[in-house]
Amino acid sequence: MIVRTRLESSHLAGNLLGDPSERDLFVYLPRGYEESDRRYPTAYLLHAYGQTAEQVVTPDTDGQRWSPPIEDVLDPVFGRMGVPPMIVVIPDGNSRYGCGQWVDSPVTGNFEQYVVNDVVPFVDANHRTIPDSRSRGLFGFSSGGFGSWNLASRNPDVFAAMAVLSADTFLDMTHKFMPYKYLDSIWPEAPDGPVEGNFWSEIVYDYAACYSPNPDRPPHYVDLPVAHPSGELIQDVWDRWLSFDPVVNVHDRLDNLRKLSGILLDAGSNDDYSLYWGHRLLSHHLNAAGIAHEHRENPGNHGGRANERFQVALQWLSRVLEGD
């Protein structure tokens, strides 16, 4: 059963994009929840770029029926797969540019604070969770994997484990081409905000709104990391992007990471953006610091099988989080 509520957040209020500060919040209660009074570990599912929580939970189920509702993904985990029951929380992190990337930004909204300070207390107050960090984990694919890293590595007192699935990592190799793709797509015009239907423009403005916001530069409120028309990399803007990159900020967060009870890195060795290189490098840095973690590669690409990865991630989370 999934309970849908709406949550108003002061941390999202006032975002410069004018996106809503009241958001959907979905809470999956495992079979047996109603009949018992036990408490459950909780897994937070952070969705990917371009999605909303609603689309994850209740995709259109008309004749097309491409994506199953998330319950069809979760039920077998706690059913046929035999994983002990957990509560799964699905917050909304959408932005009009695609995704708030689960970080704090004056432009898109403070999504980190929103999850940590609004969502978690609300869930603990309203559902029979085990209200302790040792029983609270994160998982997500792509931007959701990136968000899992960001939230857990900065808030180990809130989340004890993260399953990082095909996450945005090693931006210097995997994302630096994107602003150039954007310029190519509009050349010889000058950049002037995201162009509807132009993927590269939307994702670049999305990242910039999250990683290099500039409240003093209306109407788009961002600094882009490349100059136009020279194409020069603007190093100080790019460095702001890099500060969010797991392979960069891992070095400053070792103490936090050591506190976690579980880190899973899982990426496809055919990932379209070569994100496996980021995962490998992250694993290397964790090993160098003596931080235990699990590093897996699967034969997949970036596009497919996120639902199946969620199932695997929950199976793993259940082992590293404390039950009652």
Add this chain to the structure above:
Amino acid sequence: MIVRTRLESSHLAGNLLGDPSERDLFVYLPRGYEESDRRYPTAYLLHAYGQTAEQVVTPDTDGQRWSPPIEDVLDPVFGRMGVPPMIVVIPDGNSRYGCGQWVDSPVTGNFEQYVVNDVVPFVDANHRTIPDSRSRGLFGFSSGGFGSWNLASRNPDVFAAMAVLSADTFLDMTHKFMPYKYLDSIWPEAPDGPVEGNFWSEIVYDYAACYSPNPDRPPHYVDLPVAHPSGELIQDVWDRWLSFDPVVNVHDRLDNLRKLSGILLDAGSNDDYSLYWGHRLLSHHLNAAGIAHEHRENPGNHGGRANERFQVALQWLSRVLEGD
């Protein structure tokens, strides 16, 4: 719950490929089956080229977990989707070349007779089906959609409905290039049987073993539809292939088709093999004959979403088959 049995078939015995005549047979019993004594409509799921029934039912569920077990596909149909319960039967149609195409062949085995004369009676005898053609339907994707057409259009007294999903159709446009791809792949060598790991060679020998078998031509027992090295199309062999093509044999089976209570044609408009053209033409011929059917197109390609199509097909089958 899925019941696995093994079924020995005289209709498969003696196939010239030496493939086993004893095969897996899986029967999915819907929730509540055990607690009731009611009888259920039955849907036969015919798998695609390159698969086995076992792979459909119990794919590897290790860390990779790409494909869910078929129960995870079927349970939500009769659960969250609210479809009245049915029995779903999953016979095995594998051949060492890829697939028996659910037709009779002295080389690969008589799969049509196997399903009609062995599987159906066995299922009716051992499970609480409604043992009547009006309550018996077929569905399948790709070669499984082709097989559904073949079985229902030839045996309307056994099956009353078929959901034909992205089926091999209009071979003259969608499959004629394949033998040439095969020749290209081995050129300048002469054809000499399927080459392991060479997709084009395997699928061409597979089709030939099903559509143009030649028991007098060891060791491969097939006639290929193109001459080597001239590349001339061997029209009489190609005509044997075409005789299995739904857009060709539809004209001779109108009386049978009229007896059916339901025909669903469903294809992706981005199908990699342009199979939507075959479906459109088939729909055109059915319309010309005044035969009611449902013709749908979805935005998918050939590779993906077969499980989701199965769910849609079952929802549809449930409406056209008679319940108890």
Add this chain to the structure above:
Amino acid sequence: MIVRTRLESSHLAGNLLGDPSERDLFVYLPRGYEESDRRYPTAYLLHAYGQTAEQVVTPDTDGQRWSPPIEDVLDPVFGRMGVPPMIVVIPDGNSRYGCGQWVDSPVTGNFEQYVVNDVVPFVDANHRTIPDSRSRGLFGFSSGGFGSWNLASRNPDVFAAMAVLSADTFLDMTHKFMPYKYLDSIWPEAPDGPVEGNFWSEIVYDYAACYSPNPDRPPHYVDLPVAHPSGELIQDVWDRWLSFDPVVNVHDRLDNLRKLSGILLDAGSNDDYSLYWGHRLLSHHLNAAGIAHEHRENPGNHGGRANERFQVALQWLSRVLEGD
């Protein structure tokens, strides 16, 4: 030196597309022509789909300079390559749909008659050719190769040799998909003439205007070989296309072909349209009829190296045509 003239043709007059009946005609005179009074063999270069004679002879030579003027291609043939000098004639076969395909059509114009009855007599009358079929040959790439086949195989008394380069052949395998590509490109709209900038629509209307013209069907004056929206192949229209296919009409022209002093078939084994299969089959049929010819394959694709093939073709033509 290239002499440019304009030639008015009664055979092109009245074409239903309203294309001009006066055309460019370019004649390349080899080095030494002016200083001698000898007579030369003549090679007719038939250009490809989408070109004009002018573009072949004098492509833009601005800063971009992609294509060299044809003199830069021909001079080395009769210079560094040491080929005895020939006159090279470059008629114009353009149509507003792309190309008249060097055949007779009431819609695009009678290009076969134009070349045979207008161009050849004009050239013989105005330049020191050897005015004899044994000293007259044809060459061309793609549609120009197709045109070379059409003209020589029907007029062996006019042309004694043809170099058929990557020609449209085996249409049943290499071209039948094109009308479907066109329908796909406009779907769900109905066909309504060529769409500017839509390659598939332009080439299909072009072929139809040449192969299946219908003067009684304004405003486009063509029969298309596929029905809309069923996608059914209209066999009698398709058969009209096939009647122009070298691998089909070869059988009716064996007597003509026997009269030729040279046939060169040359195609790339990576041709994007698999035209090598047409060339192989054509070679097979010629062999079966005991007609000597040269069949070559090179590693090229369809797009590139036409100029280099022209050089090779002229070298070969020089050997099979009679000099003075």
Add this chain to the structure above:
Amino acid sequence: MIVRTRLESSHLAGNLLGDPSERDLFVYLPRGYEESDRRYPTAYLLHAYGQTAEQVVTPDTDGQRWSPPIEDVLDPVFGRMGVPPMIVVIPDGNSRYGCGQWVDSPVTGNFEQYVVNDVVPFVDANHRTIPDSRSRGLFGFSSGGFGSWNLASRNPDVFAAMAVLSADTFLDMTHKFMPYKYLDSIWPEAPDGPVEGNFWSEIVYDYAACYSPNPDRPPHYVDLPVAHPSGELIQDVWDRWLSFDPVVNVHDRLDNLRKLSGILLDAGSNDDYSLYWGHRLLSHHLNAAGIAHEHRENPGNHGGRANERFQVALQWLSRVLEGD
């Protein structure tokens, strides 16, 4: 006419790859050279990665005839294009790994010194050049364009002009992925020298042999810029690569560049490696320093039309070099 000689070079002797120190040297003498006693400006053509001077000058001219001999490219420049005659020199810069990149390296050989100190004096001593830097220029495509930049920007007293065509530039964006492609291609094996037929391995070892040679590390004598298996970028090695990058070293060579009489930057806006971004950035830096130059973009990609670019480059060089 092209004169072929062999030149032994002390600057190539002792290279650690054991490549020959005696090399081909081709000198193209324009029409009329023999009949006059005038002196000519000289253009040095630097070939690309994977080539030899011999392949440029006399490619195979058998039935395949893909590439014309360089004379067929040069003759029209000084003929139909009307460019005043020049001497064109074609040195050999091949290495067993692909190309010496026209830089000095103890591993591949000192190709800069070879051209400057061996080739130029030899040509001036043996042919009627105008033996002055103002009459001496460079041109090349891809690695040859890179080499033109390297030689002219470091030796303005020797060369007064350079035509930089689709040159390796902005390595941080256009080349950094290559070592990762190499690792991907051999994964999970460890790097162990160039693998025959593996393009990525060969080009990475080639660049490393030129940009980050390490005579103390037999048997391959290179430092690779990425660590194995972590994939970490080894910044100090990568910085050595970058020191050869035109967009990096331009800043240190402004005084030299100011001495030149001509700089042409020409790249295709569809370049497969996005080298147009490097050219744009280089143009930006030159503009910022007030250094006049010509910056052109054409619609081409990386693969094609190098010969046509050579023709355009020579036309341009002729304008900026001093004649007699």
